[in-house]
Each structure stands twice: as C-alpha cells, then as structure tokens.
Amino acid sequence: MSETSKITSKITSKIEIRGLRKSFGSNEVLKNISLDVAKGGVVALIGPSGSGKSTLLRCINLLVVPDGGSVRVGDTRFAFGEGAKLSDVRTLAKFRATTGMVFQHFNLFPHMTTLQNVIEGPVTVRRMAKTDAEKLARAQLAKVGLAEKADQYPATLSGGQKQRVAIARALAMEPDVMLFDEATSALDPELVGEVLAVIQRLASEGMTMVIVTHEIAFAREVADRLIFMRDGVVVEEGAARQVIDNPQQAATRAFLSHFHRTGALPPANAAP
Amino acid sequence: MYQWDFGILWSYRWLFLNGLGVTVGFTVVIVVLGLVFGLFGAFGTLSRFKAVRLVALTFIEAFRCTPILVQLIWFYYALPILAGVEMTPITASALALSLYGGSFYSEIIRGGIVSIDRGQSEAGAALGMTPGQSMRRIVLPQAIKRMIPALMNQSIIQFKNTSLVSVLAVPDLVYQSQVAAHDSYRPLETYTAVAVAYAAILIPLTIIVRRGEKRLAGSE
Numbered sequence: 001m002s003e004t005s006k007i008t009s010k011i012t013s014k015i016e017i018r019g020l021r022k023s024f025g026s027n028e029v030l031k032n033i034s035l036d037v038a039k040g041g042v043v044a045l046i047g048p049s050g051s052g053k054s055t056l057l058r059c060i061n062l063l064v065v066p067d068g069g070s071v072r073v074g075d076t077r078f079a080f081g082e083g084a085k086l087s088d089v090r091t092l093a094k095f096r097a098t099t100g101m102v103f104q105h106f107n108l109f110p111h112m113t114t115l116q117n118v119i120e121g122p123v124t125v126r127r128m129a130k131t132d133a134e135k136l137a138r139a140q141l142a143k144v145g146l147a148e149k150a151d152q153y154p155a156t157l158s159g160g161q162k163q164r165v166a167i168a169r170a171l172a173m174e175p176d177v178m179l180f181d182e183a184t185s186a187l188d189p190e191l192v193g194e195v196l197a198v199i200q201r202l203a204s205e206g207m208t209m210v211i212v213t214h215e216i217a218f219a220r221e222v223a224d225r226l227i228f229m230r231d232g233v234v235v236e237e238g239a240a241r242q243v244i245d246n247p248q249q250a251a252t253r254a255f256l257s258h259f260h261r262t263g264a265l266p267p268a269n270a271a272p
Numbered sequence: 273m274y275q276w277d278f279g280i281l282w283s284y285r286w287l288f289l290n291g292l293g294v295t296v297g298f299t300v301v302i303v304v305l306g307l308v309f310g311l312f313g314a315f316g317t318l319s320r321f322k323a324v325r326l327v328a329l330t331f332i333e334a335f336r337c338t339p340i341l342v343q344l345i346w347f348y349y350a351l352p353i354l355a356g357v358e359m360t361p362i363t364a365s366a367l368a369l370s371l372y373g374g375s376f377y378s379e380i381i382r383g384g385i386v387s388i389d390r391g392q393s394e395a396g397a398a399l400g401m402t403p404g405q406s407m408r409r410i411v412l413p414q415a416i417k418r419m420i421p422a423l424m425n426q427s428i429i430q431f432k433n434t435s436l437v438s439v440l441a442v443p444d445l446v447y448q449s450q451v452a453a454h455d456s457y458r459p460l461e462t463y464t465a466v467a468v469a470y471a472a473i474l475i476p477l478t479i480i481v482r483r484g485e486k487r488l489a490g491s492e
Contacts, residue, residue: 061398063397093397093402096400097399099398100398101395101398103395103398105391107389107392108395109395109414121399121400124399124405124409125399125400125401125405126400166395173400
C-alpha cells in the first residue's frame with residue numbers, strides 16, 4: 001500500500017518515493033525506502049554491491065515493479081502493494097517514455113546504426129516524423145560529440161563512445177529525468193572521463209538526475225545530494241560534499257575508506 | 273558383376289518429373305505451415321500464462337518425441353476412427369509433417385528469442401516501448417538472424433522427410449519411383465536416380481545456407 005501521510009517533500013520535487021519495498025524471493029532488497037529529488041536536482045546513489053541501489057533506480061522507471069510503496073515522477077504516481085491494481089503495459093510504457101535510462105552495459109541496438117539507435121525512440125514511441133526525428137537525433141549525437149559516427153554500427157565504437165550514444169538515445173526522448181545505472185562501471189579507466197563529462201554537462205543544464213555510481217569523486221563534484229545505501233536501507237543522506245568529506249555513520253565511513261577522496265575528477269581527455 | 277543400365281529410366285521421365293513436382297510442392301507447403309505452427313508454439317512457450325505454456329509445450333514434445341512415420345500413419349488411420357475426421361492422404365500427410373516440423377521450428381524460434389540479451393528488451397522498455405514494440409523492433413530482428421541457419425537446416429530435413437508420404441500413397445518422387453522400379457525390374461537404377469535427384473536439389477541449397485551463415489556472422 002502507498003503511504004502518503006508523511007509529506008516531507010517540497011511541492012517542487014520531481015521524483016518522490018515513499019515506503020518502497022521489493023523482494024526477490026526471500027531476499028528483501030529494498031526495505032521501506034523514501035526519497036525525493038528536487039526539480040533539476042542531481043542525486044548520487046552509492047553503496048556496496050547488493051545494497052539495492054540499482055534495484056531502487058530500476059523502480060523509479062518501473063523496470064522493476066515494487067512490492068509496496070509508491071513512486072511519483074512529475075505528475076504520474078503509482079502505488080504498489082495490497083489493493084493496488086497492476087498497471088497495464090501501455091500505461092507503463094507511456095510512463096517510461098518520460099524517464100531516460102542509461103545502463104551499465106550500454107544496451108545499444110546492434111542491428112542499427114548509431115543514428116538509427118537514437119531515432120528509434122522518437123519514431124516508434126513518440127510517433128515523430130522520420131525527418132524531424134533524424135534532425136533531433138543528429139542534434140543529440142552532436143551534443144555528446146559523436147555527430148561524425150552517425151552511420152557507424154555500435155560494434156565499431158569504443159566503450160566510451162557507446163555509452164555516449166546511449167545517453168543521446170535516452171535524451172532523444174526529451175525525458176523529464178535521467179537515470180544512470182553505473183554508467184561508467186564497464187568502461188576502461190581511460191574512457192570514464194568522456195562519459196562523466198557528458199553527465200556533468202547535463203547536470204549544469206538543469207536535468208533532474210539519479211546516478212548510481214562508484215565514482216565517488218565525481219559524485220562529490222556533480223551531485224548535490226548523496227544517498228548511501230546498505231542492505232536495502234538508506235544509511236546516510238545529505239549534501240554530497242558533506243557526506244563524502246564528513247560521513248556521520250560508521251558504515252558510510254567504512255565504505256568511503258575504500259576510495260581515494262582527493263576530490264579530483266578523472267581527466268576528460270577524449271571529451272567533446 | 274551387375275550391369276548398370278540407366279537408359280531404361282528415360283521412358284519413366286514424366287513419372288519422375290511428376291513425382292519431383294509433388295515432392296517440391298509438398299515441401300513448400302509443409303515448410304510454410306510448419307513455420308506458422310512453429311511461431312505459435314514458440315510464442316506459446318514464452319507466454320505469461322502458465323496454461324498457454326503448458327499447452328504449447330505438450331504439443332511440441334508430443335510431435336518432437338514420436339517418429340514421423342508413426343505420426344503419418346496415425347493421422348491417416350487413427351483420426352478417422354477417433355475423431356471421425358476423414359482426410360485424404362495428402363491432407364493427412366501435410367498436416368502430420370507440418371506439425372512435426374513445427375515442433376522443431378518452435379524450439380529454434382524460442383531459442384533464438386531467448387538468446388537475445390535481456391538488456392535489449394530492457395533498453396526498449398526504458399525508451400517507452402510496449403513489450404510488443406520491443407519484440408518487433410528490437411528482439412526479433414536480431415533473433416531472426418540467429419535462427420536462419422537452424423531454420424534452413426530443419427527445412428532441408430523436412431524436404432527429405434517428404435519421402436515418407438509414399439507410405440500413404442501420396443504420389444511423390446519416392447512413390448513414383450517405386451512404380452517405376454516394379455515396372456522395370458530395375459530397382460538399383462531407379463533408387464540411385466532418386467538419391468541423385470534429392471542430392472542435386474539439396475547440395476546447392478546447403479551451399480546457399482552456408483554462404484548466408486557466413487554473411488550473417490560477418491554483419492554482427
């Protein structure tokens with residue numbers, strides 16, 4: 001059941017999550033998670049693997065259907081649990097079209113060129129005319145610095161380029177929010193910078209974003225809020241710099257001690 | 273030493289050609305029908321509903337795990353008695369061979385679909401596609417590429433399986449050559465010629481399949 005009585009969010013929040021629960025079999029992955037993201041806000045989700053951060057991200061666009069609680073993005077709210085009806089596939093699809101998602105393993109469509117990958121959403125989902133969609137797609141590819149790769153197939157691109165195409169593909173849907181699921185975890189270290197640079201620019205343009213990441217220095221730089229999760233609960237939450245520089249919980253301190261907290265961003269050598 | 277005399281077959285040329293025409297035509301029918309059954313079978317086994325999955329699986333295993341010769345005879349002799357459905361030998365054998373082929377096709381189609389990484393349909397869903405849209409636009413185009421070699425292979429087997437319809441007196445190439453063999457007392461020449469005819473059609477086909485496989489592998 002949804003639980004909307006304790007309204008701690010500002011009216012302006014873009015994403016509002018209340019009492020979210022999810023189990024896979026007997027494994028309870030999310031235990032009563034609540035979360036708000038302000039319009040234009042950037043929230044970084046960090047935590048050890050198995051902490052539930054990726055599942056939480058996938059619950060925001062309902063790629064994973066929660067067992068209980070509620071999810072609101074913009075004006076669309078879904079409640080889950082006893083008594084809540086499961087939404088039909090069309091309602092879900094329409095909702096997902098307003099959120100962009102970038103995956104750890106890119107998930108580009110290998111049978112389409114870069115341009116076709118970016119056009120696919122606008123044409124198939126938004127029913128946009130092909131010429132308009134192509135104009136939009138070329139603009140998005142230019143934005144991630146890959147205009148000249150439009151006619152190449154994903155197999156010919158580097159990991160960093162693939163991920164930038166994936167970002168362009170998500171942006172072509174002109175989403176209200178962007179979700180990043182460990183977008184740089186599958187990349188060679190020297191390719192991380194170019195993807196982070198694109199995400200950082202999106203943040204500066206005021207895109208609302210939730211970023212699951214292991215790049216602590218990047219999170220400190222780009223996110224305004226940071227959430228540390230462990231074992232399906234939010235352990236610590238606050239301003240990104242404050243949590244990283246001065247963690248209050250022992251678990252957060254222990255986790256952060258695995259990273260060099262120099263605050264420096266990886267070099268954006270191949271960035272556009 | 274046996275004295276070969278292939279010249280004798282010339283007088284049966286129209287009989288052979290007739291039979292060959294029936295064999296080829298029959299293959300086209302059972303491949304097309306089989307693919308239709310296979311498509312239903314594959315999507316049945318991938319259904320969200322358990323009852324549908326169960327029906328599809330039962331159909332597939334029933335036809336996959338019994339001999340085609342038995343199925344042919346059963347369709348022709350048992351169905352009229354059990355269900356009161358009278359069928360001509362051609363209808364009975366077309367149905368049996370299509371269902372038999374369909375059971376193998378469905379496994380090939382199902383395997384092709386599930387071999388596509390889950391991330392692909394997830395990416396489609398994340399863009400706002402319905403499951404049907406992501407199946408048509410994202411999964412199937414990739415899956416079909418992977419299925420084609422196996423589907424072609426199965427179709428070649430189906431071509432050869434048509435030789436069994438002669439037991440129901442369908443006048444295919446094998447049936448007509450039996451007629452010729454009995455008439456000419458030259459079974460060695462007759463059946464050798466039949467084997468050559470099958471090979472002459474299938475060898476070029478297998479070469480095309482192999483080339484297609486290479487081209488598809490290159491475009492991944």
